[in-house]
Amino acid sequence: MYSSDSDGLAAARVQLVTYSARLLADGLAIGSAGNMSVRAGDAVAITPSGIGYADMAPEDVCVVALDGTELDNRETPSSETPMHLAIYAATNATAVVHTHSPEVIALSAARDELPAIHYAITGLGGPVRVAPYVRFGSDKLAAAAVGALNDRSAVILRNHGAVTHGRDLAQAYDRALLLEWLARTYRMALSYGEPATLSPAELDEVTTETRRRRYGERRASPP
Numbered sequence: 488m489y490s491s492d493s494d495g496l497a498a499a500r501v502q503l504v505t506y507s508a509r510l511l512a513d514g515l516a517i518g519s520a521g522n523m524s525v526r527a528g529d530a531v532a533i534t535p536s537g538i539g540y541a542d543m544a545p546e547d548v549c550v551v552a553l554d555g556t557e558l559d560n561r562e563t564p565s566s567e568t569p570m571h572l573a574i575y576a577a578t579n580a581t582a583v584v585h586t587h588s589p590e591v592i593a594l595s596a597a598r599d600e601l602p603a604i605h606y607a608i609t610g611l612g613g614p615v616r617v618a619p620y621v622r623f624g625s626d627k628l629a630a631a632a633v634g635a636l637n638d639r640s641a642v643i644l645r646n647h648g649a650v651t652h653g654r655d656l657a658q659a660y661d662r663a664l665l666l667e668w669l670a671r672t673y674r675m676a677l678s679y680g681e682p683a684t685l686s687p688a689e690l691d692e693v694t695t696e697t698r699r700r701r702y703g704e705r706r707a708s709p710p
């Protein structure tokens with residue numbers, strides 16, 4: 488049963504405030520734009536609508552059920568709550584980060600996909616698709632984001648921003664930074680002409696090697 492003082496939700500509130508400040512500092516959003524959430528069991532802690540990140544306190548963070556029912560809110564939950572909940576329903580994510588970061592927005596207006604010009608894109612599951620434009624805060628945007636996400640951990644929203652997810656807020660946030668870095672790197676590469684891209688086989692090779700090395704690290708670490 489839902490409990491407003493559960494340890495998971497209390498930790499999520501503090502984390503969301505901490506990462507909201509980083510969102511501004513890292514240039515992934517300005518003012519109160521963008522939003523983030525963390526799933527704790529059958530509840531989702533999500534940043535409020537219309538409060539500047541610099542002024543946000545843990546008690547301003549909203550809590551909603553997986554079906555969108557508001558549970559413990561003195562503020563209005565983010566306008567993109569439907570998109571966050573749709574991603575939790577469609578994936579095994581426990582954190583979602585939505586940014587209005589300039590490099591991905593610029594790319595979204597001109598391209599259908601962020602191609603693989605660097606192997607680090609395997610950290611997002613491969614080339615990142617651009618979802619068609621739909622008005623912010625709508626169920627149609629939630630559906631478009633989930634549809635373009637598919638087997639990736641990132642999706643770009645045309646003329647809007649980007650969404651990443653992960654097993655926790657740190658991973659989802661790191662993926663948002665990686666996505667912005669990849670978009671910037673791609674734009675720089677375009678200034679030289681049409682960049683070379685990595686093939687699906689080359690990306691698969693990177694993924695296999697990354698997994699092999701992680702497995703090796705686990706085996707080598709003490710119990």
Ligand SMILES: [Zn+2]
Pocket residue numbers: 520521567585586587623647648
């Ligand atoms: Zn947005």
